[in-house]
Amino acid sequence: MNSRRSGPPPAGKSPAPAASPWKASHERQRDREVKRDAVIRAAAREFNRKGYHNTSLDDIAARLEVTKPTVYYYVTSKEQLLFQCFVAGVERIRAAFRDLRRSQLPARERLNAVLRHYGEAVASEFGWCMVRAEEQDLSPAMSRHIKALKSEIDHGIRRLIREGIQDGSIQPCDPKMTAFALAGALNWIAHWYREDQSLTGAQIAAAFVTVFEGGLRPRANGAQLAAPRRRTRRAAGTLAR
Amino acid sequence: MNSRRSGPPPAGKSPAPAASPWKASHERQRDREVKRDAVIRAAAREFNRKGYHNTSLDDIAARLEVTKPTVYYYVTSKEQLLFQCFVAGVERIRAAFRDLRRSQLPARERLNAVLRHYGEAVASEFGWCMVRAEEQDLSPAMSRHIKALKSEIDHGIRRLIREGIQDGSIQPCDPKMTAFALAGALNWIAHWYREDQSLTGAQIAAAFVTVFEGGLRPRANGAQLAAPRRRTRRAAGTLAR
Numbered sequence: 001m002n003s004r005r006s007g008p009p010p011a012g013k014s015p016a017p018a019a020s021p022w023k024a025s026h027e028r029q030r031d032r033e034v035k036r037d038a039v040i041r042a043a044a045r046e047f048n049r050k051g052y053h054n055t056s057l058d059d060i061a062a063r064l065e066v067t068k069p070t071v072y073y074y075v076t077s078k079e080q081l082l083f084q085c086f087v088a089g090v091e092r093i094r095a096a097f098r099d100l101r102r103s104q105l106p107a108r109e110r111l112n113a114v115l116r117h118y119g120e121a122v123a124s125e126f127g128w129c130m131v132r133a134e135e136q137d138l139s140p141a142m143s144r145h146i147k148a149l150k151s152e153i154d155h156g157i158r159r160l161i162r163e164g165i166q167d168g169s170i171q172p173c174d175p176k177m178t179a180f181a182l183a184g185a186l187n188w189i190a191h192w193y194r195e196d197q198s199l200t201g202a203q204i205a206a207a208f209v210t211v212f213e214g215g216l217r218p219r220a221n222g223a224q225l226a227a228p229r230r231r232t233r234r235a236a237g238t239l240a241r
Numbered sequence: 242m243n244s245r246r247s248g249p250p251p252a253g254k255s256p257a258p259a260a261s262p263w264k265a266s267h268e269r270q271r272d273r274e275v276k277r278d279a280v281i282r283a284a285a286r287e288f289n290r291k292g293y294h295n296t297s298l299d300d301i302a303a304r305l306e307v308t309k310p311t312v313y314y315y316v317t318s319k320e321q322l323l324f325q326c327f328v329a330g331v332e333r334i335r336a337a338f339r340d341l342r343r344s345q346l347p348a349r350e351r352l353n354a355v356l357r358h359y360g361e362a363v364a365s366e367f368g369w370c371m372v373r374a375e376e377q378d379l380s381p382a383m384s385r386h387i388k389a390l391k392s393e394i395d396h397g398i399r400r401l402i403r404e405g406i407q408d409g410s411i412q413p414c415d416p417k418m419t420a421f422a423l424a425g426a427l428n429w430i431a432h433w434y435r436e437d438q439s440l441t442g443a444q445i446a447a448a449f450v451t452v453f454e455g456g457l458r459p460r461a462n463g464a465q466l467a468a469p470r471r472r473t474r475r476a477a478g479t480l481a482r
Contacts, residue, residue, distance in 0.1 A: 108457055168460045177448040178457075184429025185422040192421065207418040215456020216349055219409045 036074040038064060041125060044085040048128035052082055052136040083142055086133040089126030090149050093118045097156050107164035112209050114160065118153075118186050119205025127190035154179055182212055277315040279305060282366055285326040289369035293323055293377040324383055327374040330367030331390050334359045338397050348405035353450050355401065359394075359427050360446025368431035395420055423453055 023031065042063045046055045057078055061068045075081045096117035100110045122130060134146050157179040164170030185208060193204060264272065283304045287296045298319055302309045316322045337358035341351045363371060375387050398420040405411030426449060434445060 108459065111457065164457070165460075170457050171455055171460045173452065173455055174448060177445075178452050180429070180433065181426040181449050181452040184432075185426040187432075188421070188425025188428055191425075191428075204418075207415060208422050211414065211419050211422040212457050214412055214414055215458065216352065216405070216411050216453050217456065217458070218349065219406075219412045 032074075039071055039074045040081065040084050040088055043081045044088070044125045044129050047082060047085060047132075048125065052078075052132070057081075079138055079142055082129060082133050082136060082138070083145065085126055085129035086146055087149070089121045089124065089130035090153060092121040092124075093153055094149075097153075106169035107160050107167050108169035111157065111160040111164060111170070112213070114157065115182060115186065115209050115212065116202075116205045118183070119189060119208050120201045122186050122189045123193045123201030123204050125195070127193070131187045131190045154183065157183060185212075273315075280312055280315045281322065281325050281329055284322045285329070285366045285370050288323065288326060288373075289366065293319075293373070298322075320379055320383055323370060323374050323377060323379070324386065326367055326370035327387055328390070330362045330365065330371035331394060333362040333365075334394050335390075338394075347410035348401050348408050349410035352398065352401040352405060352411070353454070355398065356423060356427065356450050356453065357443070357446045359424070360430060360449050361442045363427050363430045364434045364442030364445050366436070368434070372428045372431045395424065398424060426453075 022028075039060065043055075043060050046059050046063060049055075050059070055078075057068050057071050060081070061071045064071070071081075075084060093114065096114045100113060103110055105113075121127065134143060134150070138146070158175040161170060161173065161175040161178050165172050165175070186205075189204060189208075193201070195201075199207070263269075280301065284296070284301050287300050287304060290296075291300070296319075298309050298312050301322070302312045305312070312322075316325060334355065337355045341354060344351055346354075362368065375384065375391070379387070399416040402411060402414065402416040402419050406413050406416070427446075430445060430449075434442070436442075440448070
């Protein structure tokens with residue numbers, strides 16, 4: 001219990017009204033949110049580290065140094081916890097869509113902004129849950145929820161691609177296949193990226209957007225295919241290293 | 242037992258030398274390879290359908306309508322079987338690298354050929370094993386084997402990107418991040434593609450290579466960003482569909 005009074009009441013005066021030993025309602029609400037957030041983050045890290053089925057609520061409680069009932073105070077089940085981890089990740093992408101709703105930027109720039117947030121989310125502690133939640137033998141209702149959120153994001157990306165084709169900021173392409181390729185590349189980050197690597201999630205995301213922008217097109221200065229490559233064992237060997 | 246004699250020996254003549262009721266050595270070898278291939282394909286389909294840990298050698302034997310010892314005749318363990326499924330998939334990519342070793346094509350075209358084979362392999366029945374084998378609590382030796390083969394392919398792709406930057410067929414980029422983005426997009430095909438879909442694996446692979454080639458660059462005819470998009474609820478709604 002933290003009192004919001006600092007120091008004893010001044011001597012010789014009537015004491016100030018005693019501060020309540022209970023937190024104010026808005027403080028309790030905030031406190032609860034901070035703690036719930038800590039539970040979800042701890043769960044995301046454990047699921048990522050050990051897999052969903054190998055992680056128990058006891059593990060998560062131990063990680064937070066609280067009891068299992070404390071964890072249950074914030075979530076009703078392990079499945080619910082996985083879903084909340086999933087939502088915490090995709091919420092970053094949904095927020096990017098919302099923030100850009102009224103933007104006048106060309107669609108390609110809006111798409112790039114979404115893709116950067118997408119990449120950062122997948123490189124975050126929630127990445128594993130974002131890309132693997134659906135495979136974990138969840139209840140039909142939970143699966144539907146997850147599918148619906150994934151579909152919303154997929155269709156949001158396709159819509160931005162179509163808008164880009166329309167406003168000329170993206171060359172004509174198949175919006176569905178392009179969306180699958182972009183999302184696949186980003187989702188795969190969760191398979192190889194670890195927080196202790198030299199690049200941050202934001203740097204990885206930015207690097208990927210650069211790849212998407214550039215594609216595999218030839219160098220712009222017309223030097224393309226200047227001469228057939230000379231094949232010597234030495235040159236090939238050097239390149240291989 | 243199939244005899245290679247057709248019909249009885251001609252009457253009144255000394256019988257032709259009796260054909261062996263056993264198959265010739267090269268036939269037995271071929272027969273064994275065909276059956277081993279069938280075991281590996283059946284296993285790949287079961288692993289894909291039910292996951293590695295939920296699939297037993299009994300399941301695979303049942304699927305082939307043979308006994309479990311028959312399966313053991315072709316592979317020594319379930320882990321070995323998963324590894325063979327992994328190898329069957331990545332072998333298609335390795336073969337593409339080998340076939341292109343002496344090619345004089347610009348590196349971008351060689352890379353595209355490898356990526357097409359890569360996409361087709363991931364969209365095949367071996368796709369699941371290719372992208373999920375490593376997660377299945379394998380023995381350290383098996384994990385090392387798989388990691389080494391994956392690394393060989395990753396470095397092969399990076400090498401082609403570097404060669405493309407050198408011969409001008411690919412614009413300067415970060416070879417590692419580009420390789421990760423390309424391979425990630427292709428690996429992710431295993432998560433969503435099913436053989437009964439309208440596009441074949443080859444069509445998916447070709448579509449992805451088109452995306453990689455094109456990137457998200459603006460339309461070529463200079464019409465880029467002609468006018469700020471007009472935002473009406475109706476237009477946005479239409480695009481969203």
